[in-house]
Amino acid sequence: MSRQTVSNALVHPERLKAPTLEKVQSVIAELGYRPSSAAQSLRSQRTGAVGFELLAIGSANRNEIIYPFTVALSEMAIGHNCHVVTFSAAGAQSPTEGYEDMIRAQVVDAFIIADTHKGDPRPAWLDKAGVPYAAFGRVWGRPDITSWADVDGAAGLRDATNHLFAVGYAQGGYLGWPFGSSIGDERRRGWIEATTASGRSLGPEAQAEQDLDAATDAAYDLIEQVGRGGAIACASDLLAMGVERAARRRGWVPGRDVGMTGIDDSSYAGMLKLTSVSQPVTTIADYLLGLVHKRLEGGPPPESGALFRPALVTRASSDPNT
Amino acid sequence: MSRQTVSNALVHPERLKAPTLEKVQSVIAELGYRPSSAAQSLRSQRTGAVGFELLAIGSANRNEIIYPFTVALSEMAIGHNCHVVTFSAAGAQSPTEGYEDMIRAQVVDAFIIADTHKGDPRPAWLDKAGVPYAAFGRVWGRPDITSWADVDGAAGLRDATNHLFAVGYAQGGYLGWPFGSSIGDERRRGWIEATTASGRSLGPEAQAEQDLDAATDAAYDLIEQVGRGGAIACASDLLAMGVERAARRRGWVPGRDVGMTGIDDSSYAGMLKLTSVSQPVTTIADYLLGLVHKRLEGGPPPESGALFRPALVTRASSDPNT
Incomplete structure (x- = not known):
């Protein structure tokens, strides 16, 4: 031969x-x-790599999702014939500095971005630089940008609320974040929709910042209002942890005397046996990698962003039989 | 020009x-x-990348450390003129399959490995393949392997125990894992050393698996034994969380009526205001990246592994004044 x-x-x-x-x-x-990555790069002028920025500082809540998402990206990359380069621009002067460095060093062909927020300069910057990207999270305030996938938070709260009614709790209250947060308002909408669709009137609700003491204090009065046999759907696992603590402080057993659900299926949700809603990070990672590769091959952006439905994880906090 | x-x-x-x-x-x-990474690769026959495997499934406790370590690696890579490629071999038939794939595709020059354990096949496999690596964690049972850095768990527990005595708690008990775990036994040694060095006799101790209900049950009797005004040093944040819950169940205020410390400075340690011991992941990431680059340049392995001292993070659970 x-x-x-x-x-x-x-x-x-x-x-x-x-x-x-x-x-x-x-x-x-x-x-x-298997073909050599360096030789392939030279032939295709591609690196075969997708960059993903890891922020050094983030809330515990955020890290609970970003780590599983990073694992999912690394896992799904194989099927897209690429690999993931993580980077972290500690002490950067601007939010795009790390991206600039990666492009200059020609280490990656495209980016997956996370932690999108109102006024985020990265999408416009990457568009201008002509570098394909896809976002985990909506690009708030920029409806013209469609290269994103996000979790359907309203659907998550609908599922949690319907589950509480199905288990048989008499009343379903809500503990959310202060009004005005895009994510929080959307989750609250899910609770309202499910309650209304069930023919019930809305249960009592309260707000607390993402802080355990604040959540526990707010929950203490709230569980009094829903009463024994009631339940509270929460906008986050941390808020649900506050409800759990408030229940124990009253001597009520979570699940049996008062039900509660969180969101994100974080490590402490598992520890405390809190029912939660798990983000479909693997499906989203796979979709976003597909999206940037379509862009790299010259395809148009998708017609709209994509919402993925999270999955309810039932534990003892909302069902004493589990 | x-x-x-x-x-x-x-x-x-x-x-x-x-x-x-x-x-x-x-x-x-x-x-x-900046020179193109692909062109440099061709010239040097190097990819400029270090691979790091992310395990899809891990205990919450483990993930609390691996995520910050991944961020630290990504951050420190810049100073070593390299980048980090994360990979995850979901559904792999063997623990070395993911490494094999990365070497074949010529995506990385070297690896950082974590989650080392007794009988770990990766070090011997990588040595045989002639691929440089450095380990976050001792290579248990293989004293001849010196390319590692680890956290000095005994020093962490010594610091935590000395802190409890310095604050003025009358007695210092210990809640650990069942005997026989290398990491757990080492942490317990730190508690014994600090107590003995202070001229005190050992306080009461108990064991519990890394499970919140088990920890809470074990702690309930243990805090009775140390009494009001005593404190418990714990082998992990989760065990400390159990002590915190047991204290509240008795109506005792953590920090004021009974002190407690954990290890790892996990997200829930922050939420619950638990004093903990923070792993020096940035220093370790920097050291390990330096180590693999020395090996890549043909240098010998270090004479011994390196232990790094963790840092005490004081919170209200061991000092009501903070």
Whole structure:
């Protein structure tokens, strides 16, 4: 078998006869051959890598999602024939400095961005630089940008609320964040929609910042209002943890005397046996990697962003039988 | 300025006169030029990347450390003129399959490995493959392997125990994991050493698995034994969380009536205001990246592994004045 034959099999398979091609391919497979990433890069002018920025400082709540998402990206990359380069621009002067560095060093072809927020300068900057990207999280305030996937928080709260009614709790209250947060308002909408659709009137509600003492204090009065046999849907696992603590402080057993649900299925939700809503990070990572590769191949952006439904994880805090 | 002059400045700077070289370099700097990673790879036969495997499934406790460590690696990579490629071999048939894939695809030059354990096949496999690596965590049972850095758990518990005595708690008990875990036994040794060095006799101790209900039950009796005004040093944040819950169940205020400390400075330690011991992940990431680069340049392995001292983070659970 000549060197040229092997080279043709790899680069110009159409030049070989079928039996020759098959023979070469079987030997290649046997040897466990995979093309060199550096040689492929040179040929395609691509690095085969997608960059993902890890922020050094984040709330515990955020990190509970970003770590599983990073794992999911790394896992899904194989199927997209690429790899993930994580970067973190500690002490950067601007939110785009890390991206600038990665582009200059030609380490990645595209980016997945997370932690999108109102006024986020990264999408416009990347568009201008002509670098494909896709966002985990809506690009708030920029409806023209459609390269994103997000979790349907309203659907998550609808599922949690419906579950509480299905288990048989008499009343479903709500503990949310102070009004005006996009994510919080959307989750609250899910609680309202599910309650209304069930023909019930809205239960009592309260607000607390994402702080355990504040949540516990707010929950203490709230569980008094829903009463024994009632339940509280919460905008986050931390708020649900506050409800759990308030219940124990009253001597009520979570699940049996008062139900509660959180969101994000964080590590402490598992520890405390809190029912929660798990973000579909694997599906989202796969979708976003597909999206940037379509852009790299010259395809148009999608017609709209994509919302993915989270999955309810039932635990003892909303169902004493589990 | 000719193309050849610029090329010489980049590849053969010795061919140019000093003033010419300086002029070219200043223009290059002004343009923000950085050499292309792919072109450099071809020249050096290096990818400039270090691989780091992210396990899809891990205990919450583990993830609380691995995520900050991943961020630290990504941050420190810049200073080592390399980047970090994360990978995750979901559904792999063997613990080395993901490494094999990364080597075949020539995506990385070296690896940082974590989650080392007794009988870990990766070090021997990587040695045989001739691929440099450095480990976050001792390679238990293989004292001949020295390319590792780890946290000095005994020092962490010594610091926590000394802190409890310095604050003025009358007695210092201990809540640990069942005997026989390498990490747990080492942490317990720190508690014994600090207590003995202070001239006190050992306080009461108990064991619990890494489970919140088990920890809370074990702690309920233990805090009765140390009594009001005593304190409990714990082998983990989760065990300390159990002590906190047991204290509240008795109506005791954490910090004021009974003190407690954890280890790892996890997200819930912050939420619950638990004094804890923070792992020096940035220092360790920097050390390990330096280590693999020395090996890549042909240097010998270090004479011994390196232990880094964690830092005490004081919160209300061990000091009502904070």
